[in-house]
Amino acid sequence: MAAQTPPHTPPGRQLWFGGDHNPEQWPEETLAEDVDLMRRAGVTLATVGVFAWSRLEPREGEYDFAWLDRVLDRLHGAGVQVALATPTASPPPWFSLAHPDALPVNADGVRLTHGSRDTYDVCSPDYRRASVRIVRALAERYAHHPALALWHVHNEYGTWTYSEHGARAFRDWLRRRHDTLDALNRAWTTEFWGQRYGAWDEVLPPRATQYLANPAHVLDFRRFLSDEMLDHFLDQRDVLRTASPDVPVTTNLAFGDWVPVDPWRWAEHVDLVSVDDYPDRSGAGGDEQTAFAGDLARSWADRVPGGGRPWLLMEQAAGVVHEKGVVRPKAPGEIARHSLSHVARGSRGAMFFQWRASRGGAEQWYSGMVPHAGPDSRIFREVCELGDVLGRIAETAGADVVADAAVTWDPESWWAMNATRLPSDRVDYLEAVRQVHRVLWRSGRTVDFVRPDREPPRVPLLVVPSLYLLSERDAERLARYTERGGTLVVTYLSGVADPTGTVRTGGYPGMLRDLLGVRVEEFHPMAEGEKAGMDVGMVREEVTLWSERVHLEGAETVAPYAGGELDGLPAVTRRRYGAGEAWYVSAHLNDRGLGRVFTEAIGQGPFPEEGLDVVRRVGPEGAWVFLTNHGHRALRIDPARLGLGAGAVDLVSKTSAEGLMLPGGGVAVLRGHPVDN
Amino acid sequence: MAAQTPPHTPPGRQLWFGGDHNPEQWPEETLAEDVDLMRRAGVTLATVGVFAWSRLEPREGEYDFAWLDRVLDRLHGAGVQVALATPTASPPPWFSLAHPDALPVNADGVRLTHGSRDTYDVCSPDYRRASVRIVRALAERYAHHPALALWHVHNEYGTWTYSEHGARAFRDWLRRRHDTLDALNRAWTTEFWGQRYGAWDEVLPPRATQYLANPAHVLDFRRFLSDEMLDHFLDQRDVLRTASPDVPVTTNLAFGDWVPVDPWRWAEHVDLVSVDDYPDRSGAGGDEQTAFAGDLARSWADRVPGGGRPWLLMEQAAGVVHEKGVVRPKAPGEIARHSLSHVARGSRGAMFFQWRASRGGAEQWYSGMVPHAGPDSRIFREVCELGDVLGRIAETAGADVVADAAVTWDPESWWAMNATRLPSDRVDYLEAVRQVHRVLWRSGRTVDFVRPDREPPRVPLLVVPSLYLLSERDAERLARYTERGGTLVVTYLSGVADPTGTVRTGGYPGMLRDLLGVRVEEFHPMAEGEKAGMDVGMVREEVTLWSERVHLEGAETVAPYAGGELDGLPAVTRRRYGAGEAWYVSAHLNDRGLGRVFTEAIGQGPFPEEGLDVVRRVGPEGAWVFLTNHGHRALRIDPARLGLGAGAVDLVSKTSAEGLMLPGGGVAVLRGHPVDN
């Protein structure tokens, strides 16, 4: 499974636009209307066949490709390219009936049944074989179809299983990871509660047990699932590569704490990183989530050792936001704004789930580019406008994003912090990272995410929020970054454990004590509603959720706690380290407070205008600035301040960028020549 | 299973009074006291043997009827009639031990065990056979017992099962419903997520699966359970009819969203519709629920094609209301008031669970007509008073209820709206119907509920709240009602899907677009705490929970949205249609707002006095008006305004009705001659 430089990238100066297209759910005549409407909307790519296994192979070994031939031919005829999916995320009912042991088993030992999607046990040999078989059949038939632009493997990998197949595969994986049982016993601290294993066969998935599970056991199981699914992906990728060496292969990554997939590692094995993004809040919360997802996806794609990958927003909701049980329509302009936010961050286009809202099935109330109301609708009109805009800005495809700051993002720390019985069950890794991103983004900075096991980029600021797991080597990497002149800001709960999840004793934050010049003696997590203060200069900021008893061992206090048991003790500290500075934030602050810390550390952000999202791009042929006004007020744009010389134009409005007024909710893409500012 | 005209009705001018009687739980000598107390209370009917299987058949094939003989003889001797129950709702422990596969299985595949009641798998052939056997034995012994007045089959049908027996029966039912697998695949939109079935054997109950279930699958399973249970009932009914053709057969229907029973269909197969009513709120909330349950039960009984059935309140709590985990005593007078509310609405009496509060068992803290404290108690004194009142108003039995308005009630829409992932998980079908009933009831109107697949009654107002499922034929029925001069008021989420649950595209509310003259483009469900407004004339009413983007296509705006994204767009619309009017209410309003809409549509209700419940009855021999004062203030009653001529009398107080002051909490039943008002 060694990473390879991808042989294929999507065609250069093009932005894909389209969505999941499922004509098999509709009467034959709908396809003709679909193609007409796609033309009207400027659709360039349709994702076809995502769950179509039971249609493609209605009985074992009997294939029906005729309908799919018609779909591909028709789309091709209309100039629409196809991302052809392998349908392995939904094995057919006949398969589950014939192979009940290929169904997933939950932690209680309940074998799930057919009746939804994702009813597969990724560790089942029968399922693995059947997956390769249907992929081979697809590859044989369509590898050279002129519509084919992309292979889309599976869908949103993420189904857990605790089956016997899973147990066997888990043991094999553990042997590879730990080599000896003694090493596993050490890594998992199995002496605690007498869990010491004497033979490999004794090791099980973390199934239902009497009381608390061993967190190291759970963490390794999650890592195992990621690798096992990756293995399933690679089987398919290899078949597809062999059949069509020039067609890139991707799989759409989902994002959520239930997804046992490590995108850093997966990115190494796809030709194109594609992601699904479903913000769960509307309004400002959704804007932030969108920018976060775009920066994350770009970073996954960029930071592949040996060479970055292109990336693509493969799914987003066409017309709605699913917000806590309420499906809210997107506000006028939001479809374009969210799409452009991704394209600004490097997405090779804007794809949707789905082309046409379904009439039936579990997601019959999810949205479509063509909604239930049909093309005579606000949604479809906005879709057409977006298609138009994407055409106008296609030249930006492939240009590099210019980042101002870096933030570590580590799925393994996230998983580890999902364990029960941490010092506080109110600490949320994802929210900690999101908050850092949000605060930087609101000050006009563009953030690169970095994996802790690789060299960070050469940006002036590197923030390390709550990086629970940290290896010695990665800690050294942070020291080197600082030594060379970077400003490092580490927040609470970082570095407390090694990669097995074993706590580093002697004082927190473990490996980082020396670099930061502090020793944390005790945690003081705070209950809901509890508050303390912290003084930054003359201003008191609010502390909630988390605080710590910090001893200075080389650092100086930037901001002390104010009030409460820790009154006067260090809350935020700073230490000169080589040419740089290492900051430690021991408390959980609100957005304003954290923003103050960043300002103290590296000064104000470049574009603190409320709601203005600025992303700068550079390529061999020029420079672009994507501007998205998430606010309600119109903003006057000054190209010079954005680093563009005279003569810049806005590709969206096709007017000069000088004196441009960007209305609330509006988007602009300025093209110009970079000047030194 | 064709509906038949029932051969039997309960004896005409009589109101049954009594409750579940379980002398088997008590020492032998208690029976003598029971009979004495029943005489004191005026009890006329005792329900006997509801769960007595393990007592009647202590070992397979060995019967012990001696104790039951004594009970029936004793009751008969005291002039108390008997509703003799079949005990099939609780199979004996020996049966479950011998037939473990006759125990229900939950969606996770867990086979439940003996240890409560309802531990049967209604699809198990062994259970079906054993049910018929014990019923036959009972019928043979008691068919001609002089105490026998009613057969009471089973108890509160409603136990789900996902067993293999269930899977087989479900497939048989699906074949009958859909005929071909292609039709099923279409009805369920199985192309979505690749759920297409290739053979009947692949179809399973909607057991635990990996992700969202298919809502059409779940809906059909619920319909199947209703039919399967009905089948179990019919087996018993046929045995009982054969043995005693003159004794009516009933089963007590429960009410709750866990109950997979369609009362419209069941009513066609019983001789008497009987219901259990347990309001879950005390005070005003309980009064509303009681009136709602009574109107619903009467409607189930009345609307049987080919001829209405009598109905009976078979169970209510004797002395308490179970309100969110707190068992509250009924307020003084509430026992009579709730009972009379049902009798006013046509119930052939007032029955209770139970005669004597149990000392042990799962419901040992439930109430009885004879409470734990014994007969020297407020409860028992109120029970005796009620017995007295019922005797005085027996002449009303069988007289028709005069309704002022009709409201659709559709269990299948209810079930469909219990699906996950609707546009809002805050929409509650039952509450929508209850609200319409409540608002009409508070304005003094008596409501008939109607099933959407039958002709509505000739009343001036027909309200259709959130009727999610709607067939083309039923939509035409609503159009005809309007065309002929009716006022139709349809509320949001109506008509959006066909009976399979498939969304009708082109704009909501689907089949009703033309009739209502509107097209809804998008839903705007609202989160908890979110509010908008709607202007009716000069008054602003509050909108919460739900709103819609409505386009006028023939209708005119009665009330526009005020504030929010929909400001100025139509919220309530009206269209002339033939001799009538079709109104559409696209927003969720509070009670006052909805009342305003009804007033705009058809004028004020006849008796808007706070807390006064008025039900008019007419029969060949006269007219009656039931008055229940749920409020605290005394009200002066004017018989003329109630449509009665001079000389009316109050049967309860045995005084003239002229100038009658009805105290807070009081009841009156006026008899007089109807005049034209």
Added chain:
Amino acid sequence: MAAQTPPHTPPGRQLWFGGDHNPEQWPEETLAEDVDLMRRAGVTLATVGVFAWSRLEPREGEYDFAWLDRVLDRLHGAGVQVALATPTASPPPWFSLAHPDALPVNADGVRLTHGSRDTYDVCSPDYRRASVRIVRALAERYAHHPALALWHVHNEYGTWTYSEHGARAFRDWLRRRHDTLDALNRAWTTEFWGQRYGAWDEVLPPRATQYLANPAHVLDFRRFLSDEMLDHFLDQRDVLRTASPDVPVTTNLAFGDWVPVDPWRWAEHVDLVSVDDYPDRSGAGGDEQTAFAGDLARSWADRVPGGGRPWLLMEQAAGVVHEKGVVRPKAPGEIARHSLSHVARGSRGAMFFQWRASRGGAEQWYSGMVPHAGPDSRIFREVCELGDVLGRIAETAGADVVADAAVTWDPESWWAMNATRLPSDRVDYLEAVRQVHRVLWRSGRTVDFVRPDREPPRVPLLVVPSLYLLSERDAERLARYTERGGTLVVTYLSGVADPTGTVRTGGYPGMLRDLLGVRVEEFHPMAEGEKAGMDVGMVREEVTLWSERVHLEGAETVAPYAGGELDGLPAVTRRRYGAGEAWYVSAHLNDRGLGRVFTEAIGQGPFPEEGLDVVRRVGPEGAWVFLTNHGHRALRIDPARLGLGAGAVDLVSKTSAEGLMLPGGGVAVLRGHPVDN
């Protein structure tokens, strides 16, 4: 299983100090540091080997004692005694793999797996045999080790199982308890819902069933589990006693509503009662819980028929409180204060979980006497101070506690009140008992808990809070106590059922009606947020949660209800009975209101200073008063008022007790001679 006088007690004038010591989790060299630090801290006892089975017997029949030899020798060399644990609370992975049927099964039938602790089925014959085997091996090797001071059997007994093994054992137990099936049917009221058993084989554990379980069934199952676990304990105790007749045997009892252990009965079979105490609130709430736990543990130990036992606080958290998902550090001084609170109440020392905070495993974020930060920490410094104080007050060990009041505590009533469908699901037995304790404790009284089936001590006040289950004999015992001059205060829901859980009819509180002179006709439980009043003299106290309709039948009203439906009716009553008084409190009051009732009944408590905890001790050689100031203000101490004559000294500060100022959070132990006050 007859109770025996324990042959052994811990050595007299000594207070144990130490904690769970798990050197097997650490590198070999850590043990040397441990022993050094133990010496510094004054540790006298280490609990060793609690879960070490998989280390001691790495493969079936293969033992590895070498490491444990080293640990014991080393500790002995340092003068630290050992509580040597039997490791049966965590069977090794190899055992579970070989004996899957020895794993516990939950109510749904899910067989749990290895992966935590407590993964045993206490009813499994294989597990029982293996337990005895490993215990025998330990006993053979270590019975005469000079470090051995105490056998610590198992850990926190409490694992439920619904397995087939459990079903068989349950039936055997039921036969012994009920003798005949008829008796069982009567006791459980199986006629309700047709649950009548015809053969023993039909009886199952209360596994998942369709609807409500039978509460008598559930209650007996819980009693059975207690006895079955006790049996497992006795097997081990007998082996250990035989091997080392002079070494006392204990097991650490846990406390929680999930624990099916009846401490009254267990105390009869141990040589030393030991308990684990984990308050779940910090601050004042934790202080109360600590005093409650200490009084409870002492009472369990004291009230053994035929002779009291010593007791020991075996586990407490070293540095933190786990409070609703947040692990809070103990406040400065709290470690000592909580420890002294237990020692004041008779604990033979203060032990902790655990010596050294673990780096890995499920409790890696739990605290240690040596925290993650190491010995250079506030925690370890406070631990050392505590060791010092304990040395200075060792002379108090074994002296009797002087109690002022008694309160019934009945685990069976607690269990019974955990049933579903009580008149209110808001009533909480444990909280009711805690409230009575708290109110008495705050007024300076020391409380003895009493078991209802034994003679209460001769104290002036006996409070009986919500004693749901009551036998005739126990009711007579309460009458005798009162007759002889005691003041008895009974609160609501007492005496309503017999020991099978069967309600006593005729009016509540059943057997106590005559003694109290009241008859309760109806319960009026109150919903959340609902309030009423009660007038005590001129002051109105608040009533929430519970009220009752009380009839006087011999008693007089002390306080009537004020407002609400019960306005003017008796809320608190009093009846002269022989030389004493029997009070009834029918309402739930807040702390102040309940305090008022106690004051009315027996006058003010002796030390109502806020936050001052006073425990008096007497022994043959003197008298001591433990003072713990849980408040923030310093208090002046007057030895005379505490019953000490001139010349008293404070052992903690080693100064004269005259004019002693006890600072907020401070502790003092005064020694002096008792005077008559």
